[in-house]
Amino acid sequence: MAETNSRFDVLVVGGGPGGYVAAIRAAQMGMKTALVEGHKLGGECLNYGCIPSKALISAGHLIDKIKGGEKMGISVSSLEVDLAKLIDWKGGVVKTLTGGIGQLLKANGVTHFKGQGSFVSKTKDAQGFVVQVDAGIDPYHGTGVSTDKTLIESKNVIVATGSTIAQIPSMPFDGKYILHSRDALEVKKIPKKVTLIGGGVIGLEIGSFFAKLGTELTVVEATGTLLPGTDKECVDVVTKKLAKKGVKIHLSSKALKFEKTANGTILEVQTPTEKLKIESDWILVAVGRRPRTQGLNLDSVGIKCNEQGFIPVNSRLETAVKGIYAIGDVVGNPMLAHKASKEGLVAVEGIKNPAVSMDIRALPWAIFCDPEIAGVGHSEESAKAAGWDPVVGKCPFAANGRALASGESDGFIKIIADRKTDRVLGCHMVGPDVSNMVAEVALAIEMGATSEDLARTVHAHPTLPETLMEAAESVHGLAVHFFEKKERRVSHLHPST
Numbered sequence: 161m162a163e164t165n166s167r168f169d170v171l172v173v174g175g176g177p178g179g180y181v182a183a184i185r186a187a188q189m190g191m192k193t194a195l196v197e198g199h200k201l202g203g204e205c206l207n208y209g210c211i212p213s214k215a216l217i218s219a220g221h222l223i224d225k226i227k228g229g230e231k232m233g234i235s236v237s238s239l240e241v242d243l244a245k246l247i248d249w250k251g252g253v254v255k256t257l258t259g260g261i262g263q264l265l266k267a268n269g270v271t272h273f274k275g276q277g278s279f280v281s282k283t284k285d286a287q288g289f290v291v292q293v294d295a296g297i298d299p300y301h302g303t304g305v306s307t308d309k310t311l312i313e314s315k316n317v318i319v320a321t322g323s324t325i326a327q328i329p330s331m332p333f334d335g336k337y338i339l340h341s342r343d344a345l346e347v348k349k350i351p352k353k354v355t356l357i358g359g360g361v362i363g364l365e366i367g368s369f370f371a372k373l374g375t376e377l378t379v380v381e382a383t384g385t386l387l388p389g390t391d392k393e394c395v396d397v398v399t400k401k402l403a404k405k406g407v408k409i410h411l412s413s414k415a416l417k418f419e420k421t422a423n424g425t426i427l428e429v430q431t432p433t434e435k436l437k438i439e440s441d442w443i444l445v446a447v448g449r450r451p452r453t454q455g456l457n458l459d460s461v462g463i464k465c466n467e468q469g470f471i472p473v474n475s476r477l478e479t480a481v482k483g484i485y486a487i488g489d490v491v492g493n494p495m496l497a498h499k500a501s502k503e504g505l506v507a508v509e510g511i512k513n514p515a516v517s518m519d520i521r522a523l524p525w526a527i528f529c530d531p532e533i534a535g536v537g538h539s540e541e542s543a544k545a546a547g548w549d550p551v552v553g554k555c556p557f558a559a560n561g562r563a564l565a566s567g568e569s570d571g572f573i574k575i576i577a578d579r580k581t582d583r584v585l586g587c588h589m590v591g592p593d594v595s596n597m598v599a600e601v602a603l604a605i606e607m608g609a610t611s612e613d614l615a616r617t618v619h620a621h622p623t624l625p626e627t628l629m630e631a632a633e634s635v636h637g638l639a640v641h642f643f644e645k646k647e648r649r650v651s652h653l654h655p656s657t
Contacts, residue, residue, distance in 0.1 A: 164205065168194045170511065171291055173277040173315035173456070174299075175522040176203020178488035178500030180261050180318030180585045187268040194312060195270055196277035196293055199300035201261040203322050207254060213251040213365055216345065220372035224530070228567060231649040241373055244348035273310060275299075278457040280311065290463060299455060316483050316511050319471065320504065323449040323489035324652040328357070331418060331445060337425050337446050338418070339419050341366055351375050353442035355427050357415045359386040363446030364398075365528050371405050372530075378408040378438050380415050380429050394533045396588035397571050401530055410436070418443060444591065451490045460526040468492070476510035477503050484509070496525060511643065522605035526595035529572050534598035537586030537605050540576055549579040553611060553635030555627045557591040562622040573631040575601070575611055580611035582635070588626075590611035597625055599640035611635040 161248045171180045175197030183195040214420040226236055228262040265272055277298035280290040290313055294306035299321065325340045327333055332401040333340050339347075352375065359381030371377045372496040379386070379402075386402075386409065387395050402409065416428040416435075424441040451469045458465070459555050462481050466472055471479055478485050485507040488500030490504040503518060524536040543550040556572045571591025577584050587601040604614055614632035619625050633639045637646035 166192070167190050167288065168271075168312065168314040170194070170316045170318065170508065171196065171277075171289075172318045172390050172504075173291065174203065174322060174488075175199075175201045175261070175492075176322045176488065176500065177205045177497040178322075178504040180265065181316070181321060181501040182318050182504030182508050182518040183270045184264055184268050184486065185505050186511070189508065189512060191445060191508075191511070193270045194273060194311075194314065195265065196273045196275065196291070197276075197299075198275040198293075198304075199298050200258055201265070201272075202254075202258045205377055206257055206261075207289065208345065209362075210497055211257060211458075212250050212254055212345050213341075213362075213369075215253050215366060216246065219246055219249075220369040221530070223372050224333065225567075232567065234290045240372055241350065243373070247346060250345070255542075260321075273312065275306075275308075275310075275439060276304075276455055278455055279317075279461045280457070281460060283313050284313050288313055289317050291600050299452075302455070304474050308604060314464075316485065317491060318504070318507050319453075319456065319484065319486040320488050320500065321452045321490055322500075323495055324452045326448040326450050328415070328445055330441070330445060331357075331415070333445070339442050341444070341446055344370075344444050348435065353378070353424070355380065355425070355438050355440040355443045356446065357382075357427075357443060358446040358447065358448070359409070359411075361387065361527050363444060366444065366446070367407075367575060368402070369430040369431055369527050371402070372405055376406065376408075377402075378410070378440065378460075380410050380413050380427070381436075382412070384412050386411070387529075387533070390527065390533060391574070391588040391590075393572075393574070394535075394588055396605035397514055397531065397590045398529050398533065401570060403476050425471075449489065449495055453490060464527060476514070477507040479512065494523070494525065496523070499523060508626060520606075522602040523604040524598045526598060531568065531591050532589075532594045533590045534594040535586070535588040536583070536598050536602045538576055539586060539588065543578075543585045544574055548585055550585060551579045551635055552576055553631045553633065553639075555634055555639060556642065557624075559629055560622075560624060560627045562624050562626070563592055565622065566592060573597075573627045575610040575614070575628070575631045575635055577635050582612055584609055584611055584614065587631075591624075591627075593624055597628060601624060602626060625633055 170193045172183045172195045181256035186193040215468045227291045228286050232276040273293045275293040275295040276299040281293045293310045296307035298303040331338045335343050349489045356363045356376045357380050359379050367377050410431050418427045427438045429436045449546040471490050473486050473491050487503035489495045506518045522536045526534040540550050553575045558569045563569045573589040584604045611632040637648040
């Protein structure tokens with residue numbers, strides 16, 4: 161067993177969007193930093209999730225635009241998609257980004273240890289921790305044989321090991337008949353039929369991509385709606401668009417069992433009214449994720465996970481053990497890459513300054529279905545539950561010149577503000593490019609801005625964000641570019657109302 165000749169100030173276990181960001185920031189703050197990652201830098205998001213899926217989704221959107229060009233007078237005699245080449249292109253995008261992370265770690269002086277990291281004990285002087293790195297073991301897949309063991313001492317440790325794909329016990333992944341999201345992003349032949357179990361974010365994003373390629377998609381969702389927990393009005397817009405593409409959706413339905421056939425699979429499904437047998441080339445299972453803590457040997461340092469398997473932390477992202485922090489998917493929902501990155505920054509700053517805490521008013525999110533859905537802050541219901549008196553302003557993209565000129569006018573923007581103070585409490589939007597527009601409202605909420613502030617702000621014309629300005633005017637019943645029968649509210653901007 162080899163031992164390091166030095167002791168680190170910060171050791172980060174996991175090189176995903178939380179881990180590598182934390183490591184770089186720790187090094188920037190003058191702390192001697194190491195990172196343990198035995199798989200690929202960038203974690204789930206960069207290698208198997210956010211980036212590769214959005215690369216393919218962008219291609220799917222382009223295909224849709226080309227097919228829809230006829231209404232603009234643009235016709236294409238034949239459109240062919242080489243999926244194998246598209247997958248290779250996607251891989252190139254991922255490789256470029258992962259290589260960039262490695263260069264950033266090196267440039268900032270972060271030492272990278274490759275292998276599975278696990279706690280051994282506290283240091284002899286009890287002023288830090290000993291972590292063992294088993295080289296050769298891939299912590300992401302839990303495979304490999306330890307070729308060498310290295311002991312690392314660090315005053316502080318940040319656990320950033322992310323999450324892993326949940327599976328249905330009766331339908332184990334095999335990469336041929338039962339696929340998970342990573343498998344689906346590597347398929348190089350366009351399937352004729354696909355059955356998706358789980359109508360959540362991951363499954364619906366990937367499923368929508370295949371539907372645009374011409375695949376016959378069937379969705380089986382256990383709850384009564386697609387994208388559970390998302391604004392219902394937003395989901396309705398997406399559901400209607402899927403139906404127009406011929407996607408079959410079975411809500412409040414349960415996958416019972418499947419069988420392999422010469423042509424693929426047959427899935428037996430219990431719907432609210434009948435049992436169905438659905439044929440497909442293969443089945444995509446996307447029923448959620450679970451925290452990845454196996455192999456960390458947390459018990460050796462006194463850390464206990466909660467009933468859901470997450471690591472409990474305080475507002476500084478510190479665990480019950482002083483000096484050990486946890487960030488990202490391992491600490492709980494929402495499992496978002498940008499949340500993990502922010503938590504990594506907070507944890508590192510907290511090491512230097514114990515007064516630092518995770519203080520976020522607004523955590524934006526986006527779903528890359530068609531059309532996109534994005535949101536931040538309260539819904540009308542949650543605002544009421546929190547004691548606010550919410551008032552809603554809403555503007556359809558059909559009233560926006562840029563949306564109409566682009567041929568993408570489905571959807572709307574809905575702003576929730578407090579009736580008394582006019583403070584912006586939240587926003588939910590569905591439509592073109594809303595994933596890029598939600599940041600404006602996130603900033604407004606963080607700054608304590610009012611809907612009047614948004615309405616006062618001049619937005620360039622013709623642009624999609626003008627819809628935000630118009631939705632803010634709608635809060636006061638003063639929308640200009642569409643008519644609504646609504647009470648006009650007194651405001652400083654419009655004192656005469």
